[in-house]
Amino acid sequence: MSETSETTLAAEKSNNKLALSYEAIRRQQYELINDLLEVLPKIDGLADDRVAEVRDALFHADNPYLIVFVGPFSSGKSSLINVLLNQADLLPIGPVPTTDRISILRWGEEVQRMQSGEIYTVMHPSPILRKVSFVDTPGLESVFQNHEGITRRFLHRSDTVFLVMLAQQAMTSGNLNYLKVLREYGKNVIILLSQKDLLSAEEIETVRAYVIDQSRDLLGANPEVWAVSAREAQAAYLPDGTRDSEKWIASGVAQIEAYVDGQLGDVERMRQKLQTPLQIVESAHQAALAVVRENQSEMNRYQSIFDNIDQQMAAGQREHARTIRTATEEIEQRFAEVSARGDDAITEMFRFTRAFNSLYRGFLELIGLARFARRAQGGSYTRTAFERQQVFAPISELPAIVSKLGPRIEGRDIQDTDDLVKYAQREVAALPPDVQRKVIGVLQPPQKYDRTALENARPVLSEIEDETQQFETDRLERMTRNTLVYLAGWEVLVIILGIFVLAWNPATPELPLLPFLLIIFLLGMGLLGLAFMPLRGRAIANAYQKRIDGLKNRYTEAVTQAANAQIRNGMQVRREAVAPLTRLIEAQTTLQTEQLNQLRAIEGDIVKVEAELAKLGRANRLGL
Numbered sequence: 001m002s003e004t005s006e007t008t009l010a011a012e013k014s015n016n017k018l019a020l021s022y023e024a025i026r027r028q029q030y031e032l033i034n035d036l037l038e039v040l041p042k043i044d045g046l047a048d049d050r051v052a053e054v055r056d057a058l059f060h061a062d063n064p065y066l067i068v069f070v071g072p073f074s075s076g077k078s079s080l081i082n083v084l085l086n087q088a089d090l091l092p093i094g095p096v097p098t099t100d101r102i103s104i105l106r107w108g109e110e111v112q113r114m115q116s117g118e119i120y121t122v123m124h125p126s127p128i129l130r131k132v133s134f135v136d137t138p139g140l141e142s143v144f145q146n147h148e149g150i151t152r153r154f155l156h157r158s159d160t161v162f163l164v165m166l167a168q169q170a171m172t173s174g175n176l177n178y179l180k181v182l183r184e185y186g187k188n189v190i191i192l193l194s195q196k197d198l199l200s201a202e203e204i205e206t207v208r209a210y211v212i213d214q215s216r217d218l219l220g221a222n223p224e225v226w227a228v229s230a231r232e233a234q235a236a237y238l239p240d241g242t243r244d245s246e247k248w249i250a251s252g253v254a255q256i257e258a259y260v261d262g263q264l265g266d267v268e269r270m271r272q273k274l275q276t277p278l279q280i281v282e283s284a285h286q287a288a289l290a291v292v293r294e295n296q297s298e299m300n301r302y303q304s305i306f307d308n309i310d311q312q313m314a315a316g317q318r319e320h321a322r323t324i325r326t327a328t329e330e331i332e333q334r335f336a337e338v339s340a341r342g343d344d345a346i347t348e349m350f351r352f353t354r355a356f357n358s359l360y361r362g363f364l365e366l367i368g369l370a371r372f373a374r375r376a377q378g379g380s381y382t383r384t385a386f387e388r389q390q391v392f393a394p395i396s397e398l399p400a401i402v403s404k405l406g407p408r409i410e411g412r413d414i415q416d417t418d419d420l421v422k423y424a425q426r427e428v429a430a431l432p433p434d435v436q437r438k439v440i441g442v443l444q445p446p447q448k449y450d451r452t453a454l455e456n457a458r459p460v461l462s463e464i465e466d467e468t469q470q471f472e473t474d475r476l477e478r479m480t481r482n483t484l485v486y487l488a489g490w491e492v493l494v495i496i497l498g499i500f501v502l503a504w505n506p507a508t509p510e511l512p513l514l515p516f517l518l519i520i521f522l523l524g525m526g527l528l529g530l531a532f533m534p535l536r537g538r539a540i541a542n543a544y545q546k547r548i549d550g551l552k553n554r555y556t557e558a559v560t561q562a563a564n565a566q567i568r569n570g571m572q573v574r575r576e577a578v579a580p581l582t583r584l585i586e587a588q589t590t591l592q593t594e595q596l597n598q599l600r601a602i603e604g605d606i607v608k609v610e611a612e613l614a615k616l617g618r619a620n621r622l623g624l
Contacts, residue, residue, distance in 0.1 A: 071164030076194030
């Protein structure tokens with residue numbers, strides 16, 4: 001292999017390597033710019049021109065394909081561009097020559113028209129212009145007369161040329177000459193047969209075959225020939241801006257769109273644009289980072305709003321806890337009174353001084369006549385004693401205590417909710433307008449208040465109240481009657497033994513006092529039985545107090561659970577009333593944290609792209 005061939009081969013390898021490297025960097029840069037554009041529009045306070053700059057950088061980074069439309073006057077070039085962009089009047093159309101200038105259509109955030117000499121630039125936010133730039137030229141009759149220099153420059157820079165001709169006038173001698181001239185530029189030429197809707201499907205196929213045959217026979221060319229209809233394509237657009245895919249495909253214009261999607265960027269032009277977009281990205285990134293950090297400082301104030309709301313709600317809960325504690329203390333006091341009065345009643349019933357009366361009642365129980373005595377005394381020893389002491393009078397006060405608890409909790413909830421809403425409204429009014437617009441919902445107190453928690457507890461509480469009064473007296477009555485029976489039985493046994501001793505007369509000369517001693521012993525046993533009564537009364541009183549303590553605990557627990565349920569409802573009411581503000585604060589905090597993390601990740605990507613560009617620059621100096 002000659003030295004020249006080796007040099008050429010090495011140069012080709014270097015160029016290929018350079019092209020691949022540039023393409024890899026371009027992809028990285030494109031992703032980098034897209035990542036940044038995901039973040040920038042969401043950053044509050046960032047200047048709009050920063051986003052516009054980065055979008056422009058994206059245009060450069062994407063390196064759109066350049067397609068030039070050429071053809072006779074009124075062949076449909078402008079109509080096809082208009083329909084591709086879904087803008088019926090973006091470029092002027094009409095039955096007489098309307099395009100007497102060259103127009104470049106590029107992507108922009110909004111429609112803008114600029115003129116520089118004989119060239120008009122139209123910026124438009126159509127998605128297809130992110131991938132390709134269109135050039136609309138005058139009719140070919142004037143291209144090489146009035147615009148030859150400019151047209152040559154565009155034809156030279158174009159990646160594809162669409163030669164547009166009317167389907168009814170396809171491959172005239174003029175069109176054949178145009179195709180011949182365009183082929184001399186060495187460009188990829190695709191023939192578009194416009195207004196196909198004016199011909200039948202069979203006629204279109206005949207015309208298409210004719211154009212292909214003429215191109216091959218007369219020019220030795222074999223261009224692609226597509227039949228298209230701007231009118232059918234426009235009819236494919238629906239009122240909501242979407243398209244009927246079947247009609248769009250049938251119009252033939254879908255082939256143009258598909259062709260654009262399949263083209264790749266020009267590495268050489270990307271080479272010239274890589275550094276500029278990166279500089280734009282770096283500048284916008286630094287500006288965005290500064291704004292986000294400033295916003296985070298502002299969010300500290302917003303967080304204090306959140307904290308204030310939490311503190312006010314915590315204060316409300318503490319106040320509720322005091323209210324419940326006060327109510328339970330009153331309830332416990334009432335049960336303590338019930339316990340003390342019951343203790344007094346039981347003590348009175350089993351007092352030693354009443355032992356003979358108790359013994360009498362016990363004898364009546366033994367012989368079955370007690371029911372008559374009880375009936376004369378009101379039917380129950382215990383109930384009569386408890387009524388004298390008004391033992392259960394405090395129980396009747398419990399419903400009133402519980403009834404006051406609900407309104408106290410409700411009143412506090414309503415007042416706190418109103419205060420929180422007013423506070424939140426003031427804070428929202430103080431927010432920047434762009435942040436205020438993000439508040440979703442209305443700050444207002446609820447229209448109704450849920451009182452069911454304490455209301456639903458009423459049956460359970462009533463059951464405990466009834467159990468305290470009815471069950472306890474019945475239980476104590478049984479215990480009392482059993483005690484009286486035992487006492488009477490014991491005393492009867494002592495009397496029987498005394499009679500037996502007297503009848504037996506166990507006196508002897510050695511023990512003349514034995515009968516007397518036995519009688520004394522039996523009398524002592526009888527007195528011991530009577531002395532047992534207060535002890536038994538004390539045991540019954542202790543059991544009664546334990547039982548009352550258990551009922552008190554059940555009662556206070558039921559009240560506390562119901563009150564806490566009502567308090568939870570009240571806390572939920574507070575949260576819902578100010579939820580639009582708290583949601584905003586939480587969302588903004590999360591959003592800004594995410595933005596900061598995204599910007600830090602993008603910063604790392606920028607460093608990587610810069611490193612790749614630096615290596616690419618060194619390779620360029622060494623090898624190219």
